Amino acid sequence: DAKTTQPPSMDCAEGRAANLPCNHSTISGNEYVYWYRQIHSQGPQYIIHGLKNNETNEMASLIITEDRKSSTLILPHATLRDTAVYYCIVRVGTDYKLSFGAGTTVTVRA
Amino acid sequence: GAVVSQHPSRVICKSGTSVKIECRSLDFQATTMFWYRQFPKQSLMLMATSNEGSKATYEQGVEKDKFLINHASLTLSTLTVTSAHPEDSSFYICSARSPGAYGYTFGSGTRLTVV
Numbered sequence: 507d508a509k510t511t512q513p514p515s516m517d518c519a520e521g522r523a524a525n526l527p528c529n530h531s532t533i534s535g536n537e538y539v540y541w542y543r544q545i546h547s548q549g550p551q552y553i554i555h556g557l558k559n560n561e562t563n564e565m566a567s568l569i570i571t572e573d574r575k576s577s578t579l580i581l582p583h584a585t586l587r588d589t590a591v592y593y594c595i596v597r598v599g600t601d602y603k604l605s606f607g608a609g610t611t612v613t614v615r616a
Numbered sequence: 617g618a619v620v621s622q623h624p625s626r627v628i629c630k631s632g633t634s635v636k637i638e639c640r641s642l643d644f645q646a647t648t649m650f651w652y653r654q655f656p657k658q659s660l661m662l663m664a665t666s667n668e669g670s671k672a673t674y675e676q677g678v679e680k681d682k683f684l685i686n687h688a689s690l691t692l693s694t695l696t697v698t699s700a701h702p703e704d705s706s707f708y709i710c711s712a713r714s715p716g717a718y719g720y721t722f723g724s725g726t727r728l729t730v731v
Contacts, residue, residue: 549709549722604720606660
């Protein structure tokens with residue numbers, strides 16, 4: 507099963523871009539990378555996912571390296587409401603389970 | 617977008633009683649749902665995979681007789697914590713495979729406190 511590695515925490519200034527790295531060096535060719543975030547005492551919220559191409563939506567951008575061994579989630583203009591735990595997840599095998607690692611606690615400061 | 621409703625959001629029960637948590641997909645059919653448990657300051661831990669019309673698949677170390685899962689329809693899965701004890705106090709979250717771009721949608725979670 508592909509595992510992910512993320513820094514435990516990071517701070518970001520309000521209004522600046524937040525770049526969240528994730529390593530997934532054992533990812534298989536058909537495994538997607540998902541990003542979710544969890545604000546305290548709530549269920550995880552979907553942010554974005556991708557296979558090998560870079561993706562962008564209204565919340566964020568996902569940059570996946572050519573070898574697919576790492577990716578970066580970019581929050582273009584961080585706000586205080588973006589303070590949360592961010593999880594980078596590689597879907598496990600063919601049974602569609604999502605297994606969560608420790609994630610990155612992002613604190614956006616005014 | 618896809619919405620998953622989880623109920624109740626909070627429940628307090630006495631030790632030895634059972635508690636049922638419901639997870640509903642509101643605007644899509646979910647053949648597969650997942651149940652997670654989260655202790656304070658920890659990540660989500662997958663407990664089981666719930667498949668409509670068949671038995672749930674439990675992760676290693678999760679007691680299937682204690683955490684009863686029923687997925688009787690394409691929009692409803694339930695988790696029953698039987699004979700609850702204080703150590704079962706946790707945040708329980710369900711998730712469903714959803715159509716379209718989202719992939720997986722999560723409920724808002726249930727805070728269970730066993731006293």
